[in-house]
Amino acid sequence: MMDQAQFHIRDLHVRFRTQADELHAVKGVSLSVARGETLAIVGESGSGKSQTMLAALGLLASNGVVTGSAMLNGQELIGASEVALDRVRGAKVTMIFQEPMTSLDPLYTIGQQIIAVIRRHRTVSAADAKAEALALLERVRIPDAARRLASYPHEMSGGQRQRVVIAMALANRPDLLVADEPTTALDVTIQSEILALLADLQREMGMAIAFITHDLGIVRRIAKRVAVMRHGEIVESGPVEQVFNAPRHPYTRALLDAEPGGTKEPTPADSPVLLEAQDVRVHYPVKSGFFGRTTQVIKAVDGVSLTLKRGGTIGIVGESGSGKSTLGKAIVKLAPATGMIRLEDRALIPLSRAEMRPLRRSLQMVFQDPYGSLSPRMTVGEIITEGLLVHEPGLTSAARDRRAAEALEEVHLDAALRNRFPHEFSGGQRQRIAIARAMILKPRLVILDEPTSALDRSIQKAIVDLLRDLQRRHGLAYIFISHDLAVVRAMADTILVMKDGQVVEQGESENLIRHPREDYTRRLLAAAMETGFSPC
């Protein structure tokens, strides 16, 4: 085993010097990747999995200090000069990253960028390099490759850009490809295509892959061996089968258990209707030309109807651009809509800002980004009680403070933390704060716009449990918007599948997942299954 290994990391430490103190991000990691194999390095955010590989390749930020050893084909990379590293990187080992939208230079064409990589490491004529670039684009299955050579990155979709990045990384047939969450930023169907592409390329070209991910489904799909990282250390490693079926370390077990499970208790059939929407449309005119004529209309939401009972949950599923978030915003009047939306007996769309205000109490929303949805210069207590200023203006500040403490306890946070500021909390804690802000008003309907997408799996599960618990106790109704079928299934009575602003299919959750009728739903499910989701 050891002799075949072409990439060894031994006792690697990474420290970051900040102005105030030192952060020990990677604490003595050792691992190896054999010729042609795929090793998955799995861990949650902050586990040091990316920093380990960046350090090994000499790509750390300038305040990072690395010690230890990283050998590629017998050559030591730690401490090697930039010039020596530049001969290895791009030729023997390459790395691809998570953000396909920003990892290509926006000012150069795809062709120029690929050709530069080829000619940097090999003596090839310009014409030959161009031919090679074309062959590479075809190999990563970019349609109309000849024309695409002259395209700029902004003219391509995220999935296509990631294919270009892969083409560049493989241009000089490296021995090792380090892939740092290369599919995380992509929609599930595209994610699945990229994973299939990487597997095919590995078969054809025979490179080893070190695949960094937080997604256990992906690990199961692509890797033979896995290393589980936490707090800068490898807690467990071995063949995927063994680690997944018989985890030895409690953290691995926790990770494996973290897939949101269970389903919602069904809503009683006689429950009264809380929200009804008919033929909701959100159209944005695109103005262009000198006089600002409307030349085009973007139909973000195009004729959606739904009915939600008290205590029920509707899950809305779709890929980016499907209009699912816009629909949620239309219901709380953050987006201008036409059609009919009725909360109990009040039609919402014709209401003015002032007329809407008393109704907002019963209609709340939790947003996707736990970092962006809390005002950065207010304390948590102020954030949570801001709604009370509007809806219960008579409250004394002592009473408000008491309510803040209660609300924090309700979402399982220490009430003593209410004088702190949002930036002092982790992502999961912030999402709890955002939930507390909605709950303090005792709403009847909460729109949850991807509330778990920005969080690690183990935290997702806790948030899902919390939301289900709150629903049970207060008889809440939810509209749960997500791209993640596993989470939606754990939350919703019924599911709406959206595409291009329209509802493609809807039905009772289990039924829809087990027996999808529409082709698009099937594709979505298939892609989700390939990355670990199981419908049974």
Next chain:
Amino acid sequence: MSEAATHGRSLWADARDRLARNRAAMASLVLISLIALACLFGPFLTGHAYDKVYSDYVKVPASLASQPTEDRIGPALQRTASRLRATIASDTREGNTIRLVLTAPRAIDERSLAFFERSDLFHAAKVLERAEEGKRLTLLVPIERNRFLFGTDGNGRDMLTRTLIAGRVSLAIGLLATFVAILIGVTYGAVSGYLGGRVDTVMMRAVDVLYSLPFIFFVIMLVVFFGRNFVLMFLAVGAVEWLDMARIVRGQTLSLKRREFVQAADVLGVSTPGILRRHIIPNTLGPVVVYTTLLVPKVILLESFLSFLGLGVQEPMTSWGVLISDGARNIQGATYLLIFPAIFLTTTLFCLNFIGDGLRDALDPRDR
């Protein structure tokens, strides 16, 4: 520990700590405070009024020595004696007083002894003895001691006092004009950005037009208009310098408007003024503060530029710009006339720039 757990650190507190660790910015802060204090209280301590003319001390070079120097006393006595139409029979020094014996062909008019007092070198003379029917006088003339640490200008005014007074004027102008610019800029930018749509387009188009006006022309017109009243003038300069501020605040407001915490406040039912007050304005403050520290030196520099053109503050009032342009004209003979105000001005501008840079780093730790 429990204190730390219950009381959070705001972003402002974090920024303050980061700023406190920035040595260049902290040194600048201390230095500029010293300059400001010196300008504020210094003029009371120098012993000279900023507009007092010492006609006997024109263009005295900067020195620590007390005036008059010995070589000045003799000629000054001669000059005063000849004004009295008398000749000096003898003079003897007794410390800081001179025992002077004057003789004249005719009786000396004692009223004209006021010439001694009128000179900047002596106090009032006292008659000790009158002889020969007033044709021979014995006088006691005390020497008036003065110090001009920065020298005196072409009119014989103390440069130290003038530099400090000029500092008051320059700093006041800088702060005043900046205040006006910030006030107009923040309001205009926030309104334009928050209302958006057609209003925003029109308001920003107006800013574009003002940008393509030749700026100097504008200022000169304003000076002509307001007739060199410096308060009015710098209200006007502030009224011109707000353009950048408006753009910055508008951009900030536009991006804040899209942030989820503003939408969250909307969903809570918070009113527009509430959103502006609690969510928008506190978050635009960072760039505004940074821009302010960079605008103050810009305005001070602009004032000195106008002074150079002869359009600045009017005599006998003065500003660093006036002193520097005066010094630049005398650079060959009397370098100290340029050096001292230039040191004060550039030190102030340097400090403000370092503080601005430090604030930027402190408020936006990403750019480190």
Next chain:
Amino acid sequence: MLFFVIRRFFSSIPTLFVVVTLSFFLMRVAPGGPFDLEQPLEAKIMENLNRAYGLDRPLIEQYGRYLANLLRGDLGPSFYIRDFSVAEILMKGLPVSMTLGTLAILLALGVGTTLGVIASLRQNSAVDYAVIGFATAGVTIPNFVVAPLFQIVFGLMLALLPVGGWNDGAVRNIILPVIVLALPQVAVVARMTRASMIEALRSDHVRTLRSLGMGQRIIVIHALRGAILPIISYLGPTAAALLTGSVVVETIFGLPGIGRYFVEGALNRDYTLVMGTVVVVAVFVLVFNMVVDILYALLDPRVRYE
């Protein structure tokens, strides 16, 4: 592309119109007139002068006439510098100002970006601090302090270069004014380059280049191409301002550029001369803004020529 340029050109005409109108009326509202001398002229003479120059007509008629003349390219006669038309004065001054301005801009761009790149590659080193220090000095020390210092040091003490005069644009005469003019711009460009290079060097696509072993030289080229964009938009209006003359430098070095004429004109209420200068400056500003837009469109493929 051609369509883009043409449209851009036509959209700047309203701006120019507003600039002309605003300046015209602002100037006329101000007290005083072109023939106010130390000793007032006789009423009769004043009247005749005013009639000769059309100043006795209603303001709105004068404005209409000015616009009509302007469209024909006629900027009118100067009030203050008698016997010369404004066009003649500007044609004499403009080459001087433009020579100085062009050289100063080139110097600023060349030296400024070089310093900025060097500083950004050695962030927080002594070299970096030296560049920051120089840049801060460049923007804080007023040029009317620098100019006389240079005159003394290089002109009188070392006697290397003349202290002033145009001398038909002899190289020896131009060196000092160009350096003084360029210094603050070198400083600003160096600062901006440093800041945007640091940002660019940290960007994701530079990390991609590093992960592909592309080497320092290629990385700098890629980063600089992105970093240069904000500098171009800064240099547009700055170039317009420099090319149309710097009052201070022209005054101190005794150079016959249009900056000086402008200030003299304004102080003496030479309406036509001031208006002429304003029009020239505004045209320069608009042209350079257009050039910036075109350069942007050429350098950044994300900007489309709509």
